[in-house]
Amino acid sequence: MSGYKQHLFICTNSPDREGKCGSKGSEELRLALKQRCGKEFGKDVRVNASGCLGHCERGIAAVLYPQGEWFLDLAKEDQEVLFRAVQEKIK
Ligand code: FES
Structure with a gap:
């Protein structure tokens, strides 16, 4: 149990x-x-680097668990998209 x-x-x-x-x-x-x-959620949220997720042509790719929700076609400026997704799920 993580x-x-x-x-x-x-x-x-x-x-x-x-x-x-x-x-x-x-x-x-x-x-x-x-x-x-880390500042906002402390140890409730972990953000890890991963190896290839198999969607290179649509990268930057990310996936959020436990939902298994995918985010594709991200740019390095898309911090807000991912942050809001995490924030929404943690409520
Ligand atoms: S390099 Fe393959 S999904 Fe990122």
Whole structure:
């Protein structure tokens, strides 16, 4: 039992390979979100880096558990989209 209410995985695969999530700024997105969620939700929310999630052509890709909700076509500026999704589910 993890104890997390929400667990977000953001693909940070292959920052050196064009077209992969990592080359589109996903680590920057993850770090910003991790910091913000940490401040807002403490240990209730975990934001992890993941390897390839199998949707490279629609990356940046992320998935939120326990719902298994996918987020595709994200840009590194899309912190708000993911933050609001987490916030909505944690209420
Ligand atoms: S590199 Fe991100 S889904 Fe494949």
